[in-house]
Each structure stands twice: as structure tokens, then as C-alpha cells.
Amino acid sequence: MSAGTTPPGAANEQEAARWVRDMFGRIAGRYDLLNHLLSFNIDRTWRNRAVERVADIVARPDARVLDTCCGTGDLMLALFEKAKRPVLGSDFCHPMLVEANRKAAASGARTPLFEADSLALPLADASLDLITVAFGFRNFASYDRGMREMLRVLKPGGAALILELSQPKNRLFAPVFAFFSGNVLPWVGGLVSGSPEAYSYLPESVRKFPGAEQLAEQMRRAGFSHVEFERLTLGAVALHLGTK
Ligand SMILES: C[S@@+](CC[C@H](N)C(=O)[O-])C[C@H]1O[C@@H](n2cnc3c(N)ncnc32)[C@H](O)[C@@H]1O
Helix, strand or coil: CCCCCCCCCCCCHHHHHHHHHHHHHHHHHHHHHHHHHHCCCCHHHHHHHHHHHCHHHHCCCCCCEEEECCCCCHHHHHHHHHHCCCCEEEECCHHHHHHHHHHHHHHCCCCCEEECCCCCCCCCCCCEEEEEEECCHHHCCCHHHHHHHHHHHEEEEEEEEEEEECCCCCCCHHHHHHHHHHHHHHHHHHHHHCCHHHHHHHHHHHHHCCCHHHHHHHHHHHCCEEEEEEEEHHHCEEEEEEEC
16 A cells, blocks of 8 residues: 555655645635535535444534544534534644634534644544544545554544545446546646646545555554445445544
């Protein structure tokens, strides 16, 4: 399995992280629009499914929940809707957090935000019941360190959820998806965001990212138990869960 994301020109983990942070900073203002447009709005159902899978945890009155790589906050806000009590959000890209903050304020959500690298969270060991990451994990400079950090901040028995783009297995859908993500997506994304490199990085990073089985195996090797995953939208997305 690859060690982490490898954006163009990045020679080491620090440069990879900086490239990712700067890239999201440039597209923050158009991120939601493009997300909904390029996924035909299906991204909402992916996040809703994620919330459904952890509903029993967020419903607990004392549950401490962090949506890391929260970006503009869609999963964090969906978790808050379910929990009706504070859900933390973190990201290392300031412009994305500004968007998340704006949306949280507009909807009256109680979602304290903090700026932090998900590979080095400013949280005590064993302080969370649930940590989620939606479409952020693939961008980590080190997948292994990302998993170890999730395990560190989780209480024993706590759960990690990773929602991420994947490679469809379906014989008919796979070439359609490959054409869409390799051609349509970079073109439309580049045009609308004004940052073509962001939307050519996206399909490339998905292509290099481990398949759903491999990611589950890596979670087990990192130390998660009860690891399971489900494929959504014919495998275009995979939702992984693991317990500490
Ligand atoms: C594709 S966006 C996903 C945002 C949101 N979770 C969603 O579902 O729309 C990925 C986010 O992950 C953040 N990110 C990537 N690597 C990170 C890291 N190492 N630490 C913190 N945030 C990171 C980026 O800044 C970006 O906001």
C-alpha cells in the first residue's frame, strides 16, 4: 500500500501536506458547489449513510465526537443534526474552516471548530467516542500515521469512520466512472474552481488510493478491531468502520 498521498512535485510528507492545504485553500469558496454538481448531489446520501451507521454512538448523551478534515462542514453538520449536541470539527485549511463556520452559524449548529493537522491532533489520548473523516483520508501524507492518530484519540471501544472515494468493481460501471473522473471531472472542476490542478489531482489520488479491502486490512494492521466496510454507489465510494 502506498504510504500517503503524492501530489505533483511534492518530495516529502511536509510538501505533500502543504500542497494539499494550499490546494483546498484555493477552492474553498467553490467546494460545495462542485461537490454537489460533480456527484449529481449523491454526496449528500453518502454522508447521510455515514451518519446512519454511527447514529447509536452520536445519540449517547455523553458522546464526544470529532469530524476531522471537516472541510466546509457537511458531515459535521449532519452529525450535529442527529446528535443535537456539540460535535467538534477540525481541518488544517483555514479557508475551509471559514466556510464551515459560516454554515454552522447560519444553521445555529453548535460545532466548535479548530485548525489542526489530522496527523497530530491537539487532543488528549482516549478523549473521543467517535472520529469521522469524509473524503479527507486519501489526502493524508501518511495513511499509517493517520490511523495511529485516530486510535490514539479514541477511547477504548470508540469508533472510527472513514468515508472515501474508491474504485468501482462493477464491470459496466468501472469504465464509465473512469472516463467521468479522468475527463469530465477535471475539465468541469478546473473550469468552475479556476484551479485545474485540484481537479486533476483528484482522480489521480483516487487511482493511487488503496481499494476497499486493502484499506480494511490496513485498519486491522494498525490495530482496529471489528473492521467492516460497505461500498456505496456501485463502489465509487467506500465507508469503513473500525473500533478501538
Ligand atoms: C475533500 S475535502 C472533504 C471535506 C468534508 N469532509 C466533506 O465531506 O466535504 C478534504 C478536506 O480534508 C482536509 N485535510 C486533508 N488532509 C488533512 C490533514 N492532514 N489534516 C487536516 N485536514 C486535512 C482538507 O483541508 C479538506 O478540507
